[in-house]
Amino acid sequence: MHAQTRPCIAIISFGTMGAPLARILIQQGYRVLTCLEGRSEKTKARAASVGVESLSISGIVQQATLILSIVPPADAMITAQSFAEAVKQVSTSCNPLPAYVDLNATSPPQSLAIADVITAAGLRYVDGGIIGFPPSELEDGTWKKPTVLISGPKLADCLSGNEEAATELATVLKVRHISDAIGAASGFKNCFASYYKGQVAITLQAFTTAQTLGCLPFLREMLHWHVPEVAPKLEAGVLNMQHKAFRWIHEMESISDTFHSNGLWSPDLFKGVGEVYQVVDQETDLGKHGKDTVEEVISEICAGLERRKLKAE
Structure with missing residues (x-):
């Protein structure tokens, strides 16, 4: 698939799990965004060194296709609220709004509450969870990856029905859709x-x-x-x-x-x-x-x- 047709992925935040996932995506030709406001200069330099672009929350809403939320569980709701608020502040008339994939360690009731915030803002919501340790690059250049589980909308639903793009991304990030119900993956x-x-x-x-x-x-x-x-x-x-x-x-x-x-x-x-x-x-x-x-x-x-x-x- 040509790089220009691949979805633009935002990863929030650029941490222990998010950083190696960003590296995997960039190695496969994806454009990757994050928000580094308030982060250390060391973290900003590390993100820039692997090709991750740092934008504001509003900038991410305008440019991303998918937003992957990977933050401490206590920050899951406030992160969702910040994106919902950003939607109100930007003009998205020329671009479809991104889908919001919550991959945090939340309970199904918590995920449903986050879904209410996200969908009320007009974003598509995907429930998710990550099974396993952060990705690690092996000596041969391949990656040992965790499994990304999602429920609710399928990847293709979040990519304007593009099954080819969804299949490729699912392979790159080891994504499995396990249910149509929000809350099943979390x-x-x-x-x-x-x-x-x-x-x-x-x-x-x-x-x-x-x-x-x-x-x-x-x-x-x-x-x-x-x-x-x-x-x-x-x-x-x-x-x-x-x-x-x-x-x-x-x-x-x-x-x-x-x-x-x-x-x-x-x-x-x-x-x-x-x-x-x-x-x-x-x-x-x-x-x-x-x-x-x-x-x-x-x-x-x-x-x-x-x-x-x-x-x-």
């Missing part, structure tokens, strides 16, 4: 995320409790002995969550909301999981100064739990 994302992030929280509680009992080394030994295929993944999760806990707090709220609103379960289970990540974020410095070993991470969390206990007394 709900699936939460169901999937609950396994890994819930398991990491259980591991943190088990390891810190074993540490206070003086038997953490023995617990780890038994895990490696009885479940050798699982133990390394549990310990990797302990290390990998350090810089993500602040974001996972809101994700656990979304999972809790999903399981309660759509699954009819009590919301308490994943509220408790969110509390685990709240301890990591608010009672330790692991988010800023991560540790290299499981022992160090667990010791820091134990100290944080003790500090929280003293503050409560």
Whole structure:
């Protein structure tokens, strides 16, 4: 497909997930936009170095075909509102309005609320979620990609019915349409995320409790002995969550909301999981100064739990 006929993609924001997705698109000949207002000079230089164009929100509304919202869950609604407000301020009489694809870790009720804001502004809304880790470029130049799930309108619906363009973009970004219902993709994302992030929280509680009992080394030994295929993944999760806990707090709220609103379960289970990540974020410095070993991470969390206990007394 000729570059001029490919859709123009806006990615908000240019972060851990958005930046490599932008690189993939640019390598495949797509024009990629973002908004870097308020971002550091380092981030602006990094975006420019790979060919990403920085525009205002209004500029993106005027020039983009698709807007991919990839922000922390707590910012999902305000990001949508900023685009809805921008539509009122620009003249789009010569161009069709872009479609807005929300790929954030929101619950189905939250996604429906965002859909109301977006569609009221005249934009087409696509519910979505990203399954997997951020893309990583392999030695041979190919990419290991996450899966982008969407529900509601299909890609072709957002590209003026251009099936060829939709098929190509779906291949480039590994997009799968799973349902015509808004909320299905965001709900699936939460169901999937609950396994890994819930398991990491259980591991943190088990390891810190074993540490206070003086038997953490023995617990780890038994895990490696009885479940050798699982133990390394549990310990990797302990290390990998350090810089993500602040974001996972809101994700656990979304999972809790999903399981309660759509699954009819009590919301308490994943509220408790969110509390685990709240301890990591608010009672330790692991988010800023991560540790290299499981022992160090667990010791820091134990100290944080003790500090929280003293503050409560």
